Amino acid sequence: MTRVAIVGGGLAGFVTYLTLIHGGIDPEEITVLAPDSDPAAAWRRRAAAIRQTHMRSESDGHCLPTSFPGLAVRDARRRRTLTPLLRSICDRYHPTVIDFLDHVEELRGRSGWSARVRSARVERVRALADGFELDGHGVFRHVLLATGHPGNVVPEELRDDPRTVHAYEPHDYAKSVCVVGAGLAAATEWVNALSTGSTVISVRRREPARRPLNVPRPYLTRRGLTAFHRLPDERRVATLRELLAPSYPPGREWDEPIARAAAEGRFRVEAAVNGADQVICATGFLRGYRHDPLLRRLVDEHDLATAGDRWIVLDTDSSVPALTNESRTIALAGVSAQWAYPAADTLMGARYAAHAFLRRCRTR
Numbered sequence: 001m002t003r004v005a006i007v008g009g010g011l012a013g014f015v016t017y018l019t020l021i022h023g024g025i026d027p028e029e030i031t032v033l034a035p036d037s038d039p040a041a042a043w044r045r046r047a048a049a050i051r052q053t054h055m056r057s058e059s060d061g062h063c064l065p066t067s068f069p070g071l072a073v074r075d076a077r078r079r080r081t082l083t084p085l086l087r088s089i090c091d092r093y094h095p096t097v098i099d100f101l102d103h104v105e106e107l108r109g110r111s112g113w114s115a116r117v118r119s120a121r122v123e124r125v126r127a128l129a130d131g132f133e134l135d136g137h138g139v140f141r142h143v144l145l146a147t148g149h150p151g152n153v154v155p156e157e158l159r160d161d162p163r164t165v166h167a168y169e170p171h172d173y174a175k176s177v178c179v180v181g182a183g184l185a186a187a188t189e190w191v192n193a194l195s196t197g198s199t200v201i202s203v204r205r206r207e208p209a210r211r212p213l214n215v216p217r218p219y220l221t222r223r224g225l226t227a228f229h230r231l232p233d234e235r236r237v238a239t240l241r242e243l244l245a246p247s248y249p250p251g252r253e254w255d256e257p258i259a260r261a262a263a264e265g266r267f268r269v270e271a272a273v274n275g276a277d278q279v280i281c282a283t284g285f286l287r288g289y290r291h292d293p294l295l296r297r298l299v300d301e302h303d304l305a306t307a308g309d310r311w312i313v314l315d316t317d318s319s320v321p322a323l324t325n326e327s328r329t330i331a332l333a334g335v336s337a338q339w340a341y342p343a344a345d346t347l348m349g350a351r352y353a354a355h356a357f358l359r360r361c362r363t364r
Helices: 012-022 041-049 071-079 082-089 096-110 184-195 222-229 233-243 252-263 293-302 347-363
Strands: 006-009 030-034 117-119 125-128 130-133 141-144 165-166 176-180 200-202 267-270 276-281 329-332
Touching: 006 012, 006 130, 006 233, 012 030, 041 082, 082 276, 096 222, 130 141, 141 222, 141 293, 184 200, 184 252, 222 329, 252 267, 252 329, 329 347
Parallel strands: 006 030, 006 141, 030 117, 141 329, 165 276, 176 200, 176 276, 200 267
Antiparallel strands: 125 130
């Protein structure tokens, strides 16, 4: 029986693989089951669609198994300047998308990742006495599910509107554009459309929070995470809903073009979609395990505990308690692991789940 399987070949699965081999797991013991061997494929498409140029993450936003050295160190070495390091200390270093993708490709090449990927789409996980059978692809003692976002959200009332496109799908900008949503993708689309001369109408249900990272920094610390784990289920659900509300970073790159356009009459906020030439849904992803067929089936067939009709209840190490014991492990990574780590859909969150999974693989 091959010891370890990673289901999902995106960035969370990639970070897990790199962490496992860094921690001493033989690559020959690892199987990656994924339809695509490019770990950045989905992320690259989304970044290209919204014309993203820089990472929201700071120097920790990389795929290496350890936080240091990060991309700021890599950038400082290449440019022979301390500026990236100083900006990182002040939480103001944001690597370019090109630098990040180059970093992924470099790690992909030297880690042997592609040789470990088996082209497959897993639709069912079946628990056995000493492991898990993965939809006819073998039995594995330790399994990490990193299936990614289950799909884009388009409001029901806009699905049949010919003007509608999702922000994460390829598109240009019309003369007048309604942007639905208020998070980072929406803010990026406001600035993108304004730069082409469009008039932009921002349609939002609430004002977005302004913060540098996806979640407030205390939730990325050991103390903050311990306090989060101590919350009773109802409080934890409420906290997650609050943390996952729309937000985008503070900064002149957003504020100045929007202020100029508002003064020119080219940017305004409205409560509903109007007669604009184009409607861009910057409404993010479908949320909750029910939208992921593999996770939904896992919950239904094994009667797993859930919370808030969205999250699978996990231990603090991102493992599924009802299916994990001294001889086997099944754990989640990426967006589906938010019950254990609020920023699970970030690269920092991927490392958190990966290191916990490594500990299980090394000791069992």
